[in-house]
Amino acid sequence: MKKTGAEILWECVSREGVTHVFGYPGGAILPAYDALGRFPGIRHILVRHEQGATHMADGYARASGRVGVAVATSGPGATNMVTGIATAMLDSSPIVCITGQVGSRLIGSDAFQEVDITGITLPITKHNYLVTRADEVAGVVAEAFMIARSGRPGPVLIDITKDAQQSSCEFDWDAIAPPTHPARPDRHAAPLEYHRALELINSAQRPLVLAGHGILLSGSFAQFRELVEKSSIPVALTLLGIGALPASHPLNLGMMGMHGEAWVNTAIQEADLLIALGMRFDDRVTGNLKTYAPTAKKIHVEIDPAEVNKNVPVDVALIGDLRTVLQELLPGIALGDRAEWLAHIAELKGEVAVRDIQNLPDNGHLYAAHVISDLWRETQGAAIVVTDVGQHQMWEAQYYKHDEPHSLITSGGLGTMGFALPAAIGAKFARPDEEVWVVAGDGGFQMTMSELATVAQEGLELKVAIINNGYLGMVRQWQEFFYDRRYHATPLVNPDFEKLAQAYGLHAMTVNHRSEVIPAVQAARSHRGTAVINFCVEQEDSVFPMVPAGASLHEMIRRPTALVETATDV
Amino acid sequence: MLNTFVVYVENKPGVLNRVASLFRRRGFNIESLTVGHTEKSGISRMTIVTDTDAAGTYRVETNLYKLVNVISVENITATPSVCRELAMIKVAATGETRTQLMQLATVFRARVLDVATASLTIEITGTEDKIDGLLDVLRHYGIIEMVRTGRVAMARGGSGNGASVALPPPANLESDDGMVAFSV
Ligand SMILES: Cc1ncc(C[n+]2csc(CCOP(=O)(O)OP(=O)(O)O)c2C)c(N)n1
Ligand SMILES: [Mg+2]
Numbered sequence: 001m002k003k004t005g006a007e008i009l010w011e012c013v014s015r016e017g018v019t020h021v022f023g024y025p026g027g028a029i030l031p032a033y034d035a036l037g038r039f040p041g042i043r044h045i046l047v048r049h050e051q052g053a054t055h056m057a058d059g060y061a062r063a064s065g066r067v068g069v070a071v072a073t074s075g076p077g078a079t080n081m082v083t084g085i086a087t088a089m090l091d092s093s094p095i096v097c098i099t100g101q102v103g104s105r106l107i108g109s110d111a112f113q114e115v116d117i118t119g120i121t122l123p124i125t126k127h128n129y130l131v132t133r134a135d136e137v138a139g140v141v142a143e144a145f146m147i148a149r150s151g152r153p154g155p156v157l158i159d160i161t162k163d164a165q166q167s168s169c170e171f172d173w174d175a176i177a178p179p180t181h182p183a184r185p186d187r188h189a190a191p192l193e194y195h196r197a198l199e200l201i202n203s204a205q206r207p208l209v210l211a212g213h214g215i216l217l218s219g220s221f222a223q224f225r226e227l228v229e230k231s232s233i234p235v236a237l238t239l240l241g242i243g244a245l246p247a248s249h250p251l252n253l254g255m256m257g258m259h260g261e262a263w264v265n266t267a268i269q270e271a272d273l274l275i276a277l278g279m280r281f282d283d284r285v286t287g288n289l290k291t292y293a294p295t296a297k298k299i300h301v302e303i304d305p306a307e308v309n310k311n312v313p314v315d316v317a318l319i320g321d322l323r324t325v326l327q328e329l330l331p332g333i334a335l336g337d338r339a340e341w342l343a344h345i346a347e348l349k350g351e352v353a354v355r356d357i358q359n360l361p362d363n364g365h366l367y368a369a370h371v372i373s374d375l376w377r378e379t380q381g382a383a384i385v386v387t388d389v390g391q392h393q394m395w396e397a398q399y400y401k402h403d404e405p406h407s408l409i410t411s412g413g414l415g416t417m418g419f420a421l422p423a424a425i426g427a428k429f430a431r432p433d434e435e436v437w438v439v440a441g442d443g444g445f446q447m448t449m450s451e452l453a454t455v456a457q458e459g460l461e462l463k464v465a466i467i468n469n470g471y472l473g474m475v476r477q478w479q480e481f482f483y484d485r486r487y488h489a490t491p492l493v494n495p496d497f498e499k500l501a502q503a504y505g506l507h508a509m510t511v512n513h514r515s516e517v518i519p520a521v522q523a524a525r526s527h528r529g530t531a532v533i534n535f536c537v538e539q540e541d542s543v544f545p546m547v548p549a550g551a552s553l554h555e556m557i558r559r560p561t562a563l564v565e566t567a568t569d570v
Numbered sequence: 571m572l573n574t575f576v577v578y579v580e581n582k583p584g585v586l587n588r589v590a591s592l593f594r595r596r597g598f599n600i601e602s603l604t605v606g607h608t609e610k611s612g613i614s615r616m617t618i619v620t621d622t623d624a625a626g627t628y629r630v631e632t633n634l635y636k637l638v639n640v641i642s643v644e645n646i647t648a649t650p651s652v653c654r655e656l657a658m659i660k661v662a663a664t665g666e667t668r669t670q671l672m673q674l675a676t677v678f679r680a681r682v683l684d685v686a687t688a689s690l691t692i693e694i695t696g697t698e699d700k701i702d703g704l705l706d707v708l709r710h711y712g713i714i715e716m717v718r719t720g721r722v723a724m725a726r727g728g729s730g731n732g733a734s735v736a737l738p739p740p741a742n743l744e745s746d747d748g749m750v751a752f753s754v
Contacts, residue, residue: 122588123595127638130583147638183642184635306632309625 001172005134006035006165009098012141014041015173018069020429021098022047022056026073028113029100031165033071045429045458048450050077052422054084054155055448057095059386059423061088062409064430065219067148068095074102075113078159079120083416085155086124090413091240092217094153096144097121104132104161117159126154132161135169143179150181152304153217187305187319197299197316198332204273204297206341207233210256210285213240213412214278214303214322216405221245223326224277230330232338234345236264238279239397240412247381247401253345257285258547259394262556263348265547269554270344271296278302278322281311282413287553301325357399362514368392368467368537370514372399375437375465378521383435383463384409384427388420388444390474392467394543396439418447421464425451428460435463435525442468442494452504455530463524464532466497470539477542481557501532508532572601573627574653574723577616577634578608578641585639589616592633598622602655602720613641617722646725653723656693657701658683662712663690671711678704689714 003011009032013021022045025033036044047053050072057068072081078099088095102111118128127147129140137160144156189197201207215224224244228235228251235245236256245252254261256268265287268274274296279285286292289311298314300307301322308317318325357373372395375383381401386409387393393410402408409427411419420440428436445466455462476490501508507527511520511534524531545556579585586605593600601619608615620630627645634643663671663685671690675682680694694704698721705713 118584119587122584122591126636182638182640304632304636306629306636308632309628 001170002168003134003171004031004035004166004168005131005137005160006032007038008134008137008169008171009141009160009165010036010039010042011171011173012138013069014039016141016145017066018042020045020060021069021071022053022060022426023071023098024048024050024053024073024077026075026077026100026113028074028102028162029071029077029098029165030073031162032098032100032160035165044071045425045454047422048453049448050080051084051418052425052448052451052454054081054095054097055087055416055419055422056426056429057097058084058088058091058093058419059409059426060430061093061095061153061426062091062423063384063406063427063434065406066094066430067145068093068426068430069098070095071098073100073113074117074159075115077113078117079115081157082120082124083414083418085121085157087411087414087416087419088155089124089126091411092153092213093155094148095155096148097155097157099157099159100165101130101159101161103163105163107132107161117157121157124155125157128157128159130159130161131164133169134164134167137164138171138173138176139179142176146179146181189316189318189320189325193316193318194328194332197318198329200273200297200299200316201231201233201275201329202332202334202336204233205338206267206271206344207231207273207275207338208267208271208296209233209235210238210268210274210276210279211235211241211244212238212277212279214301215241215244218278218303218322220323220326221405223323223330225249227326227330227333230333231336232342233275233336234267234338234342236260236268238282238285238412239410241279242397242408243402243405246403248403255397257553258287258549259398259543259545260285260547261398262545262558263345263352265545265553265556266348267345268293268296269552274298276300276302276314277326280304280307283311283549286311287547287551287555291552293553366512366514366517366535366537367541368395368469368535369399371465371467371511371517371535371537372396372439374517375439375521376400378518378525379435379437383407383437384424384431385437385439386410386420386424386427388438388440389415389417390441390444390472391469391477391541391543392439392441392473394474395467398543400439417441417444420444421448422451422454424462424464425454425458425460428462438462438464440464440466441473442466442470442492442497443472445497446494449500452501452506452532456504456506460530461528462530464501464530466532466534468494468497468534468536469541470494473541474543476540477546480540480542481546482548497532497534506530506532508534510534510536512536571623571647572619572621573630573645573647574651574721575616575618575620575630575634576644576646576723576725577618579614579616579637580639580641581607581612581614582639585614585637586616588637588639589618589634592637593618593620593630596629596633598626598630604720604722606722617720619721644725646723650726651723652726653697653721654695655698655701655719655721656695657705657716657718658691658693659705659708659713660689660691660715661708662688662714664688667711671708674704674707680704
């Protein structure tokens with residue numbers, strides 16, 4: 001049967017299981033938009049900025065494990081996607097971006113709204129395509145989805161010329177050959193390597209598991225949990241690994257790295273074995289590489305061979321899908337109680353582990369940590385929280401105790417401000433029955449707050465907590481610590497967020513005192529529809545502990561006791 | 571140290587850009603890169619020379635394999651192999667020096683491609699060392715213009731490409747005929 005390139009596009013996209021696409025129209029993608037109307041199985045969400053569309057697709061992917069799809073026109077529509085694509089690339093999130101392109105005969109002529117988007121996105125996509133003929137569409141779509149979701153996932157961009165969308169060709173789904181993976185050298189570890197890994201694990205006195213995003217991406221929670229429980233090996237999480245093991249699990253020590261728990265970083269520095277699972281030794285978690293975990297042997301389980309020995313030289317590398325590798329390891333893991341090591345870590349925690357910031361007296365100040373902590377309590381830790389980037393992001397990671405995988409969605413690798421609101425929209429579409437909270441700073445929120453209109457237009461129910469400290473807080477903190485408190489370009493004069501949200505027709509509140517936090521959260525939760533809370537918090541609070549960039553992991557700046565005592569700070 | 575990679579890629583638009591971009595963004599400097607057709611249609615072969623250590627070669631190889639259009643990567647630095655480069659050198663010539671230059675060309679097994687009143691164009695194929703050697707002696711006469719292809723390389727005998735692509739038939743090592751390569 002003859003179909004246009006545009007029809008083939010949506011036919012193939014819907015056959016990939018896609019039910020939602022986030023996009024913004026324009027001339028070069030108009031034929032595709034016109035055809036989209038004939039595909040009722042695909043819901044199009046009109047965004048307010050193409051960056052929003054990419055973050056929505058990303059949030060959708062992270063919340064659901066399925067591929068998220070974003071659509072934009074050529075030129076400025078396509079370039080607006082760049083930040084979102086890079087965000088997905090750095091965090092291995094499977095998205096497919098579809099952009100319109102000028103007619104194939106105009107390519108290279110600087111035609112109206114022509115940009116070389118495949119050239120621009122070459123280093124920030126797993127792969128990209130320029131499609132100039134209708135008969136290429138089906139094969140490219142199938143391959144794009146396969147590449148996005150397979151191996152180490154990531155973004156793929158398909159740029160389709162206007163004539164490829166408009167022209168027709170024969171289309172027979174059954175005749176399309178399924179895409180094949182390019183052949184790659186087999187790097188799966190030899191049995192000897194497994195043997196060495198097991199020897200190291202079973203004989204280690206002070207082992208630690210470093211749990212990363214790979215556990216969530218591979219869905220290997222059960223195997224992972226069995227491994228650590230069998231061996232009683234404590235677990236430190238990366239930011240994106242949060243949720244890999246319930247926060248309430250006795251072996252879960254918490255987050256590592258620049259703003260990780262002090263005892264976690266200390267334990268890493270004292271360990272005799274690090275078992276890195278689906279994490280990539282990013283500089284935010286290692287600190288100075290020269291002094292990183294000096295006494296530890298290292299085992300690295302990783303799907304991407306290019307990550308092995310990149311930052312930290314390892315003793316054993318087991319390359320492959322985490323679930324398969326863990327399954328292979330499990331039978332050989334010896335039972336252990338590691339009582340001494342666990343007792344030592346408990347000692348490192350000290351009384352901090354049992355202290356609860358909720359019990360600290362109200363000293364008249366509203367701290368972001370209290371807001372997050374109350375939010376956690378009120379939602380029983382069961383919400384999906386989508387954060388922006390900055391201090392509030394770190395406080396969220398420290399004080400919201402995530403027990404479920406895929407319940408924290410945050411931009412880790414790229415640290416993209418403006419991520420939270422659109423990513424939360426995507427997450428809500430992916431998991432409509434879940435309570436989805438946005439936790440954003442007053443700075444980052446303003447980067448993509450225009451998506452409140454998308455929320456309103458789609459009748460979506462989100463809960464939004466703006467942690468309003470009147471500063472680009474994380475940058476202000478660096479200025480405080482390393483630039484003699486010269487607060488250049490970090491104070492913010494903000495709009496009235498309550499009125500702003502109301503202007504979009506959304507329910508909104510402002511909170512200034514600690515006693516108002518819980519009632520506001522309760523009111524937001526019981527409101528049927530989106531509610532925005534403007535939490536006006538302490539302006540010059542800082543995130544502790546902090547490993548300064550380039551310092552050794554154990555060289556943490558600790559909170560000067562005067563301000564407030566919080567669980568992680570002491 | 572200099573490492574030589576033989577990389578088979580799909581012959582599609584933009585693939586050279588993908589490979590070159592990868593070297594650039596991962597911080598590897600390309601000493602030379604040649605690309606040309608293989609005996610198989612749709613598949614091109616690149617010879618890439620880059621200066622890096624053992625860890626670097628691993629990173630180059632694993633990152634190249636992340637490119638969807640890359641079919642196979644082989645580091646032949648330590649493999650017994652033959653490496654050749656082609657150079658064309660236009661050198662100043664006078665009535666007196668022309669015979670000397672022609673004799674030099676013979677000694678180096680180079681060929682004279684073009685003779686003009688004030689110059690001589692010499693073609694030489696060989697290892698980089700051999701070409702450098704010829705250049706050293708020609709420099710004295712005055713080099714007007716020069717172009718070098720960069721290295722092309724092939725593993726000797728039956729060793730070499732283990733991936734799905736068949737090796738090209740054994741080439742006549744002494745002849746430069748039939749070489750399809752251009753520098754980038
Ligand atoms: C797009 C982008 N621009 C700049 C930065 C650098 N940056 C990191 S955190 C931060 C401040 C964030 O301020 P805010 O959103 O108010 O959050 P807070 O730190 O105050 O909680 C900035 C500017 C960034 N991460 N992303
Ligand atoms: Mg702020």
